[in-house]
Amino acid sequence: MLAFSNMRTIFFCLLFLLFVLVVAATAVNPSLNDDVLGLIVFKADLQDSNGKLASWNEDDESACGGNWVGVKCNPRSNRVTELNLDGFFLNGKIGRGLLRLQFLRKLSLSRNNLTGGISPNIARIDNLRVIDLSDNNLSGEVPDEFFKQCGSLRIVSLARNKFSGKIPPSLGSCSALASIDLSFNMFSGSVPSGIWTSSGLRSLDLSGNLLEGEIPKGVDAMKNLRSISLAKNQFSGEVPAGFGSCLLLRSIDFSDNSLSGSIPEDLKELTLCSYLSLSGNSFSGEIPEWIGEMEGLQTLDLSRNGFSGQVPDSIGNLSSLKMLNFSANGLTGNLPESMVNLTNLLALDVSQNSMSGALPSWIFKSDVDKVLVSENKPTGVMKSTFYSLAEVTIQSIQVLDLSDNTFSGEITYAIAGLSSLHFLNLSNNSLGGPIPAAIGELKTLEGLDLSCNNLSGLIPSEIGGAMSLKELRLERNSLVGKIPSSIENCSSLSTLVLSQNRLSGPIPAALAKLTNLQNVDLSLNSLTGNLPKQLANLPNLHSFNLSHNNIQGELPGGGFFNTIPTSSVAGNPSLCGAAVNKSCPAVLPKPIVLNPNTTTDSGSGSLPPTLGHKRIILSISALIAIGAAAVIVIGVIGITVLNLRVRSSAERSAAALTFSAGDDFSQSPTTDANSGKLVMFSGEPEFSSGAHALLNKDCELGRGGFGAVYQTVLRDGRSVAIKKLTVSSLVKSQEDFEREVKKLGKVRHQNLVELEGYYWTPSLQLLIYEYVSGGSLYKHLHEGSGGNFLSWNERFNVILGTAKALAHLHHSNVIHYNIKSTNVLIDSYGEPKVGDYGLARLLPMLDRYVLSSKIQSALGYMAPEFACKTVKITEKCDIYGFGVLVLEIVTGKRPVEYMEDDVVVLCDMVRGALEEGRVEECIDEKLQGKFPAEEAIPVMKLGLICTSQVPSNRPDMGEVVNILELIRCPSEGQEELG
Known part of the structure; x- marks a missing residue:
């Protein structure tokens, strides 16, 4: 139990x-x-x-x-x-x-x-x-x-x-809050009163908003406050007493408001405060003597206020101070000698005041690395800046700006003592004497500005020792002699301004070695000689002003100099070239431009008063254009008649075609009028739909200067494009035709439309190409709708791919002759493929006027050589057309556009915009600012260089490819392009 x-x-x-x-x-x-x-x-x-x-x-x-x-x-x-x-x-x-x-x-x-x-x-x-x-x-x-x-x-x-x-009023009732950060929003209105009296608050940041009103009394309740920032708002009125009771405060930032009055005296109690910024307000009066009692200060910024009087001696008590900024006030007198005690000072800015006297010697014996004393111009003349440096050998100063003062005297050899200097600005003073050779000992110097002084003598050759220089400005002095060739050692130099001196001699070719040069101004000197041709190779040049010198000869061809503004070369009587509107030998007329909408010439020039708004200008260029136009019209009529004669027999022959595939280039079953020879370079099978498909209008893709293009399908299911040539009576003999076509068939490149075979009868010739599904570049640029347009990256890839294709053609000794946007196709991966290359070689002779008649649709792309019998047609014609194509891709505009009363030539429009400094306005508005200017502008400049009137000034396509790759990846290949 x-x-x-x-x-x-x-x-x-x-x-x-x-x-x-x-x-x-x-x-x-x-x-x-x-x-x-x-x-x-x-x-x-x-x-x-x-x-x-x-x-x-x-x-x-x-x-x-x-x-x-x-x-x-x-x-x-x-x-x-x-x-x-x-x-x-x-x-x-x-x-x-x-x-x-x-x-x-x-x-x-x-x-x-x-x-x-x-x-x-x-x-x-x-x-x-x-x-x-x-x-x-x-x-x-x-x-x-x-x-x-x-x-x-x-x-x-x-x-x-x-x-x-x-700011929600309820925030002021959150008594347990220790940290509030609402900075850099768009809060407006006043701050909830409860925040100003929150006893538990340790950090308050309301900076970067639109807050307004006054700071109320009672802030002494914030006993635990460690940091407060009200910067970049619209607070006004005086700062009330009370912050001095917040003894734990370490950071105060009231900058960039509309606060006024004097600095509250109780701030002197904040011995733990290390950061105090009141800049950008309307505080006034003298800087108080008691400021020296804030012994914990490391940063003191009272800039951009209305403080007056002298800097107090007590400032020397702030032994922990690292940054001191009193700039943009109304301070007078000199800096007190007590500041010698500021042994931790790293940055001093007292610029834009009315201070006087020499710089204290302690500045150059301390560890300060940044001294800005610019724009202090009181009455009287200051002493020499560098008299106290004679015994100084080691310095920590990295930035020294004494510009816009009244310093006088000479720059002595003691400047070499500033061995850590990165930037030295002594501009707009009254300094005289020569530039000391000791400048060359400043190995870390990146910026030197001695402009607007009374300096004389030579530019020392030792300047080449300052190898880190990126900016050198010596303009508006009285310097004489030559520009030293040793400047080539300053390989990082991007800005060189030597204007308004008395320099003479030639411009040294050594400048061409400075591949980082962007801005050069040598104007208003007495320079002589020819401009070195090598300067055209400078890849980053944006401006080069050589106006008002005695430069002579022809401007360099290529690079920036093809588009140099007229103002940059004016005042050189012996200079010639397009930029100064003065012909040099071998200058050719402008491209032919015909306006089909009017019977009058629309060239530019002054108008006789009797003509009203109509303009007739019989210049040499216009006469050549009219003559060329007449020949083109006659050629078109002749070719049309010839084509009509053979069309019926061609169609009958095509309808009876029986294709037989060939294994190699040599197969030729027959060549009579009723059967033809088909050769596929890769041994491809026959056409699945027969010859009748080639003449079917439903299969037609388009028509060009050399014939119509159809789409058909091989027996293996692969699509091909067939060009039916319509120049039968002008085509060479079968032997010559096959030799030229086989040559084109061997030219293979990823950016070329591949020629896969051909068909021959005496009355019908067909070229068989790979089929490219994406359509022509012309349609993408000018016939797109909605948001379907090419991005900048896609446009750049098209330009680069087209350039590579042309470079490969030229390397294979093939000239395209017919560059235009309808002959550049876009495949399904967005890659460009150039078609219709070398077809002009199928003509019995390369007569430029017959050729012009066949590519008349390329109006605007045609190089000016077509109007001049004495100039040989070379691959430079392709480069001209490529340049026009580049401008068309970047701007989205056709090469020639006809208005009601005018003809706008794209090259001239872009060149004019570049000279007026508004080149970015030319970029296709479809891009809506979504393009990198550092790529788009150099690409447009390259396009203008390629459209130079003088063929020898155009770069070859290999150089064009290198330049484009440098524009896309500027860190690579600068040495080769320099």
Whole structure:
């Protein structure tokens, strides 16, 4: 009986234990599912393009197993307590899924691309202590309810978003808050009064908003405040007393507001304060003597105010000071000698004041690395700047700007003591004497500006020792002699300005070695000789002003000099070239441009008063153009008559064709009028649809100067394009025809339309090409609709691919003769393929006027050589057409556009815009600013260089390819192109 009783007791104990376990399980599992569910729902509102949240698995029973990235949990309760997804590149909005995370203590979603507003419910999570939503694209007003239940909230950051409206008044009642950061949004209005009296607040950042009003009294209640920033707002009035009671303050930034009055004296109590910036306000009066009591200051910025008087002696007590900025005030006198005690000073800026006297010697014996004393022009003359440096050998100064003062005297050899100098600006003073050779000992010097002084003598050859120079400005002095060739050692030089001196002699060819040169101004000197031809190779040149010298001869051909503005070469009587409107030998007429909409010539020039708005100009160029036009018309009529004569027989012959595939170039079954010879270079099968398909209008793809193009299908299912030549009576004999076609068939390149075979009868000739499905470049540029247009990257790839194709043709001794946008096709991968190359070789003779008649659709692409019998037609013609094509691709405009009263030639339009400094206006408006100017502008300049009137001035296509690759990747290949 006792045994039975014990067994029953044990049974009930086990049953009770099981009950406890079940209750515990049911208490835990649903809550874990809440966290998983909440996070999965939160994730559903996001776009995670980088797969950062791939570890979040909705099938997991818990989010606390350690696998869920960005999630931290309490190990005892197994509840999510932290969600940190900073910098995950997430898009989307902050959804309601977070409301299920009832034990969440920290929510940090900064540095993403979250949009939309924020729900007032997020702050209602009972345990939430930290909210960081900074660095997103959140917008709208922050609802007042967001901070209504903020009992546990300690840190809130909404910085660097797009929030607007007023700061919620409820924020002022969050008494537990230790840090508020609402910086760089668009909050406006006044600050809630409760914030100014929050005793627990340690950090307050409201900078970069549109807040206004005055700072109220009572700020002394913020006893725990460590830092405050109200910068870049619209606060006004005086700063009230009270901040001096916040003894823990270490940083104060009230810059860029409209605050006025004097600096509150109680700030002297802030001995722990290391940062004080009041710049960009309207403070006035003298800088107070008590400022020296703020012994912890490391940064003191009182710039851009209305302070007057002298810098107080007490400033020397700030022994921890590293940065001192008193610029843009009304300070007078000299810097006090007590500043010799500022042994930690690194940067000093007292520019734009009315200070006088010599620079104290202590500046050049301290560790300061930046000294700015520019634009101080009191009455009287200052002493020499460098008299005190005679015994100085080691210096830490990196930036020394003494410009726009009244310093006089000479720059002595002591300048060599500033051995760490990176930038020296002594411009706009009254310094005289020569430039010391010691300048060459400044090996780290990157910028030297001695302009607008009274310097005389030679530019020392030792200047080449300053090999780190990037900018050298010596303009408006009285320097004489030659430009030293040693300047070639300054390989990083990008700006060279020597204008308005008395320099003489030639411009040294050594300048051509400075491949980083961008801006050169040698104007208003007495330089002589020819401009070195090598300067045309400078790849980065933006401006080169040599006006008002005695330069003679012809401007260099190529590079920047093909588009140099007239103003940059004016005042050189013996200089010749297009830029100065003075002919040199072998200058050719402008391209032929005919306006089909009018019978009068539309050339430029002055108008006789009797002609009203009509213009007739019988210049040599116009006569040549008229003559060429007449020959072209006669040629067109003649060819049309010839084509009509053979059309019927050609069609009859084509209808009776029987194709037989050839294994090589030599197969020739027959050549009579009723059967033909088909040769496929790769041994491809016959056509599946027969000859009749080639003459079917439904299969026609287009027509060009040399014939119509049809699409048909081989027996293996592959599409090909067939060009039916319509110049039958002008085509060479079968032997010559086959020799030329086989030569073209061997030319293979990824950017060329591949010639796969040909068909021959005496009355019908066919060329068989690969079929390119993407259509012509012309259609992409001029016939696209809606948003279907070429991006800049696609356009650049087309330009580069076309250049490579032409370079390969020229390397294979093939001239294209017919470059235009309709002959550049785009394949399904966006790659360009150049077609119709070398077809002019099929004519019995390369008569330029017969050739012109065949490519008359290329009007605007034709090189000017076509109008001059004495100039040989070479691959330079292709380069001219390529240049026009480049401008067409970048601008989206046709080479020649006919208006009601005018003809606009694309080359002339772009060249004029470049001279007027508005070249970016020429770029296709479809790009809507989505293009890199550092690529687009050099590409346009290259296009203009390729359209030079003088063939020898045009680069060859290999050089064009190299230049384009350098434009796309400027860090590569500069040595080869230099």
